[in-house]
Amino acid sequence: SNLPKELSEKYMITKKIGVGVCGEVKLAFERATCKKVALKTINKKDFPASVGTATRSAEREIQILQKIDHPCLIKTKDFFQTDDSYYIVLELMEGGELYDRVKSKQQIKEPIAKLYFYQMLKAVEYLHNNGIIHRDLKPENVLLSSHDDVCIIKITDFNQSKILEESALMRTLCGTPTYLAPEVFTDAVTVGYSRAVDAWSLGVVLFVCLAGYPPFYPNARIGLSVSDQITQGIYTFIPSKWDGISDDAKDVVKKLLRVDPNARLTIEEALQHPWLMDEAMKETAEGIMYPKDPGDADATADPGDADATADPGDATADPGD
Numbered sequence: 394s395n396l397p398k399e400l401s402e403k404y405m406i407t408k409k410i411g412v413g414v415c416g417e418v419k420l421a422f423e424r425a426t427c428k429k430v431a432l433k434t435i436n437k438k439d440f441p442a443s444v445g446t447a448t449r450s451a452e453r454e455i456q457i458l459q460k461i462d463h464p465c466l467i468k469t470k471d472f473f474q475t476d477d478s479y480y481i482v483l484e485l486m487e488g489g490e491l492y493d494r495v496k497s498k499q500q501i502k503e504p505i506a507k508l509y510f511y512q513m514l515k516a517v518e519y520l521h522n523n524g525i526i527h528r529d530l531k532p533e534n535v536l537l538s539s540h541d542d543v544c545i546i547k548i549t550d551f552n553q554s555k556i557l558e559e560s561a562l563m564r565t566l567c568g569t570p571t572y573l574a575p576e577v578f579t580d581a582v583t584v585g586y587s588r589a590v591d592a593w594s595l596g597v598v599l600f601v602c603l604a605g606y607p608p609f610y611p612n613a614r615i616g617l618s619v620s621d622q623i624t625q626g627i628y629t630f631i632p633s634k635w636d637g638i639s640d641d642a643k644d645v646v647k648k649l650l651r652v653d654p655n656a657r658l659t660i661e662e663a664l665q666h667p668w669l670m671d672e673a674m675k676e677t678a679e680g681i682m683y684p685k686d687p688g689d690a691d692a693t694a695d696p697g698d699a700d701a702t703a704d705p706g707d708a709t710a711d712p713g714d
């Protein structure tokens with residue numbers, strides 16, 4: 394395909410390293426530094442609906458990709474576009490997709506699953522504190538920085554993401570409710586929970602990492618479609634897969650896979666769950682997320698990240714849903 398001139402001038406593009414739903418990932422070298430990078434191509438025609446909305450949703454994704462700054466969220470290094478494609482230069486994630494680790498029924502050892510899950514929670518906590526809902530969390534969108542078990546994970550693909558804006562409903566709720574109907578308040582509660590979808594998805598990702606099979610799948614329960622299993626919250630901890638896994642781990646999964654979004658654990662509550670109260674794991678995680686010596690794993694993390702561990706309450710005010 395016709396690559397933008399500036400792109401091929403700045404980067405030497407070599408082999409394909411991953412194939413996504415809407416484009417591919419290639420290994421590239423920055424000519425000036427010889428550094429390896431990943432090049433994600435997104436074909437505009439693969440976007441849903443007409444070109445109009447496609448460009449808006451693509452532009453929103455590019456805007457999110459360039460705004461986010463967290464060690465467990467993919468960072469873009471460069472960006473080019475032609476009439477029919479976007480080209481996003483990203484940090485190389487040599488461990489590939491978490492999907493390839495969990496497919497073919499491989500179970501991830503519990504301590505490693507906890508280390509990855511903690512990083513996912515921190516990344517999604519950052520997104521929610523910045524008014525962004527991912528809405529497509531799955532093992533294909535979790536990348537690993539290396540083939541080692543202990544490594545940084547980074548969440549990617551913001552194609553389905555939503556930016557929470559100040560809404561008319563929120564402005565209404567700021568006024569005096571003298572003439573306000575009761576359902577406006579009850580609606581407000583449910584509308585305010587759209588971010589809970591990310592907590593559910595992380596529950597499914599955690600289940601798959603620990604057990605090597607998904608909680609909801611065709612014929613898991615005779616006579617129940619996958620969507621029926623989901624809407625009724627019906628899944629099974631198959632003993633042969635779960636016997637060696639701690640009760641705390643099972644408890645986190647149960648509390649994330651609650652059908653009622655109001656009853657479901659929030660990301661913040663999940664971070665307070667006993668299973669994650671594991672100082673050794675947190676020390677390892679914080680050490681790879683915010684390496685002291687810049688030469689470490691994620692050299693791109695700048696010292697500014699240090700305050701990233703500040704209490705989430707310090708983050709930008711929650712714009713609400």
Ligand SMILES: C/C(=N\NC(=N)NO)c1ccc(NC(=O)c2cc3cccc([N+](=O)[O-])c3[nH]2)cc1
Pocket residue numbers: 410411413414415418431433435454458467481483484485486487488489490536549550551552
């Ligand atoms: C931004 C984005 N997707 N956005 C979108 N609209 N897709 O639907 C996006 C999606 C996927 C990726 N994937 C990678 O960077 C990626 C996949 C992969 C597999 C083996 C090995 C590597 N690697 O970097 O070595 C890989 N990197 C990077 C970005």
